Amino acid sequence: MLASDFTARDHELAGHRVASARMFDKNQIEKEQNMKPNLSMTLVGGLLGTPAMTALMFVLAPIFGVNTDIVTMLGEVLGGWRMGMLVHILNGAVIFPVAFALLLYRFLPGSPIAKGITFGVLLWLTSQLVVMPIMGAGFFSTHTGGLKAAAASLLGHVVYGWLLGIFPTLAQEDLSGKPILRSPVSPNAARAELKPH
Numbered sequence: 001m002l003a004s005d006f007t008a009r010d011h012e013l014a015g016h017r018v019a020s021a022r023m024f025d026k027n028q029i030e031k032e033q034n035m036k037p038n039l040s041m042t043l044v045g046g047l048l049g050t051p052a053m054t055a056l057m058f059v060l061a062p063i064f065g066v067n068t069d070i071v072t073m074l075g076e077v078l079g080g081w082r083m084g085m086l087v088h089i090l091n092g093a094v095i096f097p098v099a100f101a102l103l104l105y106r107f108l109p110g111s112p113i114a115k116g117i118t119f120g121v122l123l124w125l126t127s128q129l130v131v132m133p134i135m136g137a138g139f140f141s142t143h144t145g146g147l148k149a150a151a152a153s154l155l156g157h158v159v160y161g162w163l164l165g166i167f168p169t170l171a172q173e174d175l176s177g178k179p180i181l182r183s184p185v186s187p188n189a190a191r192a193e194l195k196p197h
Contacts, residue, residue, distance in 0.1 A: 036101070036105060036106065037100070037101045037105055037112065037168030037169075038101075038168050039097075039098070039101050039102070041167045041168045042097045042098075042100060042101040042164060042167065042168045043093065043094065043097050043098075044167050045097060045116070045163045045164040045165070045166065045167030045168060046092055046093045046094065046096060046097030046100075046160075046163075046164060047093045048163050048167070049092065049159065049160040049161075049162075049163035049164055050088070050089060050092030050093050050160065052159055052160065052163060053092070053156040053157060053159055053160035054070070054071070054088070054092075054156070056155060056156045056159055057070070057152055057153060057155075057156040060152040060155060060156070061149075061152055063152075064145065064148040064149070064151065064152050065145070065148065066141075066144065066145025066146075066148045066149040066152060067144055067145060067149070068141075068144070068145070068149050068152050068153055068156075070084075070088060070153075071084045071085050071088050072084060073135045073136075073137065073144075074087050074088055074135070076135070076136075077134070077135050092160065096119075096123060096164075097164060100115075100116070100119050100164055101168065104119060104122075111165075112165045112166070112168060112169040113162060113165040113166055113169070114165065115165055116161040116162055116163070116164040116165020116166065116168075117158055117161040117162055117165060118161065119161050119164060119165075120157040120158050120159075120160050120161020120162070120164065121154070121157060121158065121161065123157050123160070123161070124153055124154050124157035124158075127153065127157070128140045128141065128150055128153065132144075137149075141153065
């Protein structure tokens with residue numbers, strides 16, 4: 001066998017490998033579009049996302065020079081700090097994750113993580129356009145720090161949404177409810193393994 005024959009054959013095999021990797025990408029995208037998040041893992045994302053968002057907002061508030069204590073603000077409307085904390089945790093750990101997984105997930109664009117971040121941004125918009133004005137903070141927190149407070153809140157909601165999006169990807173189900181085992185190998189890693197050496 002000539003060296004030129006070997007090279008031509010290698011190129012042909014590499015072409016087949018690239019086509020297989022592209023098919024893997026296409027199949028992966030189709031699978032993700034036909035999946036729904038695992039509700040238990042979505043609740044875990046909410047349970048971890050709520051304190052992460054809250055802590056991030058408390059860290060960012062002094063940096064931005066604003067007050068973003070949503071628990072105290074809720075408590076003033078609901079009858080005390082404990083009620084504010086209860087509603088905050090209930091919303092973040094149960095109500096919002098259930099709404100994300102069962103109602104909105106299939107309508108949101110992109111990958112599971114993009115869906116989570118989009119959901120976080122939608123929650124932020126709702127908070128800034130509806131909740132904050134009801135609590136006396138004004139649209140986009142104009143009475144409690146303005147755009148700086150709104151920006152701190154946005155960052156917190158993006159982190160919350162990211163966690164909501166990433167945890168359900170660990171255990172997803174197709175639309176019929178059958179579990180789908182996710183490959184730990186990403187399409188890019190699969191492509192790298194297929195490249196001729």
